[in-house]
Amino acid sequence: MHELGIGKGDEVIVSALTFIATVNPIVYVGATPVFVDVNSQTWNIDPEEIKSKINKKTKAIIPVHLYGNPCEMDKIMEIAEERGIHVIEDATESLGAKYKKKYTGTFGNAGCFSFNGNKTITTGGGGMVVGNDIVRMDHIKFLVNQARDEAKGYYHPEVGFNYRLTNIEAALGLAQMEKLENFSEKKKLYNQIYRKELSDIECVSFQKESEGAESSWWLTCVRFDKGVDVNVIQSELKKREIPTRRLFMPVTEFPPYANLKNGTLKNCHDIYETGLCLPSSTRNSVEDIQYVCEAIKGLLK
Numbered sequence: 001m002h003e004l005g006i007g008k009g010d011e012v013i014v015s016a017l018t019f020i021a022t023v024n025p026i027v028y029v030g031a032t033p034v035f036v037d038v039n040s041q042t043w044n045i046d047p048e049e050i051k052s053k054i055n056k057k058t059k060a061i062i063p064v065h066l067y068g069n070p071c072e073m074d075k076i077m078e079i080a081e082e083r084g085i086h087v088i089e090d091a092t093e094s095l096g097a098k099y100k101k102k103y104t105g106t107f108g109n110a111g112c113f114s115f116n117g118n119k120t121i122t123t124g125g126g127g128m129v130v131g132n133d134i135v136r137m138d139h140i141k142f143l144v145n146q147a148r149d150e151a152k153g154y155y156h157p158e159v160g161f162n163y164r165l166t167n168i169e170a171a172l173g174l175a176q177m178e179k180l181e182n183f184s185e186k187k188k189l190y191n192q193i194y195r196k197e198l199s200d201i202e203c204v205s206f207q208k209e210s211e212g213a214e215s216s217w218w219l220t221c222v223r224f225d226k227g228v229d230v231n232v233i234q235s236e237l238k239k240r241e242i243p244t245r246r247l248f249m250p251v252t253e254f255p256p257y258a259n260l261k262n263g264t265l266k267n268c269h270d271i272y273e274t275g276l277c278l279p280s281s282t283r284n285s286v287e288d289i290q291y292v293c294e295a296i297k298g299l300l301k
């Protein structure tokens with residue numbers, strides 16, 4: 001955000017159905033988030049909604065590949081390129097996922113990844129920004145290290161940040177990277193098992209991939225029909241020692257962002273209210289996932 005010169009008076013378009021870390025950086029630089037609704041099937045930002053919110057102040061769009069499921073990047077890039085708007089992908093949950101054979105995070109001006117403990121691979125904390133503009137990427141590297149001009153020793157020509165990944169964390173990240181393929185295969189397998197085992201339960205539905213998308217399925221999440229009480233399902237599963245998590249609450253439900261809600265964001269709310277994230281850890285076994293499926297089937301029969 002800072003690197004692209006986005007600041008006060010600028011607007012950034014983002015979906016309201018995401019983790020808070022997608023949105024806070026917009027406010028850090030003094031810009032205004034403009035929230036748009038998601039597609040009811042993919043749970044990702046709706047390109048038509050983006051178009052309807054663009055104006056002269058719009059400086060960037062942040063597509064979030066939610067739970068690993070790639071956004072419709074060709075449509076989003078076309079909208080952005082036609083109007084000279086930046087695209088910053090939040091590819092945190094979609095490490096290894098592809099859209100039309102190309103990795104998520106490599107479409108926009110920048111792709112952002114987190115290596116927090118709950119992600120597919122971890123360094124304990126911190127993250128990564130990728131992009132193909134070398135000058136910008138070098139400048140980000142400089143900024144995150146207190147804007148230190150190493151040629152001149154401790155000389156700081158700009159206001160920088162302490163956002164660097166330590167060498168120890170980076171080393172851990174490299175070792176984790178070697179395991180990514182193995183972790184990704186497990187995530188995809190668990191998603192397949194859930195889909196297969198729960199396919200004959202009418203009141204359960206899954207997040208859909210758009211055409212050309214190959215999700216990383218960081219988390220497998222389901223939606224229940226309106227008549228099913230998600231909290232009851234969650235507490236019944238907990239009794240069976242199955243931990244689950246509700247979907248992300250729309251960001252506009254939080255006090256700092258409540259006054260920025262315009263429109264109903266109907267799909268964001270519907271998905272949040274009817275959704276549940278199922279156990280998807282690479283530390284689970286196939287038997288664990290089957291146990292979860294049996295439990296859900298038992299509850300809904």
Ligand SMILES: *Cc1c(COP(=O)(O)O)cnc(C)c1O
Binds near residue numbers: 018019022064126
């Ligand atoms: C985890 C996550 C982030 C990054 O969170 P950090 O706390 O900065 O590591 C960003 N966006 C999404 C969608 C996430 O799930």
